[in-house]
Amino acid sequence: MTPFIAACIYAVSAAMPIAMQIALALGAPLGRFANGGRFPGALPPLWRGLAVVQxxxxxxxxxxVLARGGVIAAQVAPALFWATVGISVLTMIANAISPSRPERLLWTPVTGVMVAAALCVAFL
Incomplete structure (x- = not known):
């Protein structure tokens, strides 16, 4: 696998949680799939705003990741890229230990792919 392909895999994988955050921000009753299932239906207004930030x-x-992988012609500070890798790892861990079973089952594999792809971009 090349860094280019790994970066594309990361982008496609990360598009899924972005779609989820948009749905949550718009009031979709999908709270059981996010934030440890704290809000099983629609998120409260403050948390909807946080979904936009996420x-x-x-x-x-x-x-x-796309810049580091050579998919887009942009320079990225190494610290920003490594922060992305770190956040991806922490997100995967948080999803894996979430008290919400639906969140664990849905997002742990997705974030696992994101971590693997980011590491491929870093080390290939």
């Missing part, structure tokens, strides 16, 4: 952070993370 989505924006994911977009920045995609940008850093």
């Amino acid at each position: 989505g924006a952070i994911l977009v920045a993370m995609i940008w850093s």
Whole structure:
């Protein structure tokens, strides 16, 4: 696998949680799949705003991986890329230990693919 392909895999994988964050921000009753299932239906207004922030952070993370992988012609600071890798790892761990079974089953594999792809971009 090349860093280019790994970066594309990361972007496609990260698009899934971005779509989820958009749905949560718009009031979809999917709270059991996020934030440890704290809010089983629609998120309260403050948490909807936080979903927008999380989505924006994911977009920045995609940008850093695509730039590092050579998919887009942009320079990315190494610290930003490594922060993306670290956040991806922490997110995978948080999903894996979530008290919400639906969240664990859905997001642990997705974030696991994101971590593997980011590491491929880093070390290939």
